[in-house]
Amino acid sequence: MAKTPDTGQAAPDFTLPGIELAGGEVHQGEYTLSRQHGKPLVLAFYPGDNTAVCTRQLCSYTSGLESFTSFDATVWAISPQGLASHEGFARKHGLAFPLLADEGLTVARKYGITLAGAGLRRSVFVIDADGVLRWKHVTLVGLTFPAAETISAQLAALGKA
Secondary structure (H helix, E strand, O other), X not given: OOOOOOOOOEOOOOEXXXXXXXXXXXEEEEEEHHHHOOOOEEEEEOOOOOOHHHHHHHHHHHHOHHHHHOOOOEEEEEEOXXXXXXXXXXXXXXXXXXXXXXXXXXXXXHOOOEEOOOEEOOEEEEEOOOOEEEEEEEOOOOOOOOOHHHHXXXXXXXXXX
């Protein structure tokens, strides 16, 4: 397994399909990290749609989304499920940011967060406007996740760097 990129390194680039729920409509598209340069990005890798901890995590990030956008940051959530699963999950919980499908765990491998036979480790990466990894939180078991306030503090620190 690859190791997670170090802070201060360029974040591994990728392109994944995803969906975003906006005004009750679902929009499908391709999401490419390098095209996001110019504003901070929060990547939230989660093991599965409609699971207890993942639902709490992504609902808390939707509730705290204004604290992210106040720093001009975007949130992308990434898991191994397909777009149909993501659409149902987004609609059921009103998730307000793109959900990306890493069905082959290709991107999870690039970020060094795969688990043999168990998918991926719950992880959050904060990437600055230049595409450089500035903060990461990678769990061992995946039952915890950083609060929106913790991530917002890391985004605030980007402006002070």
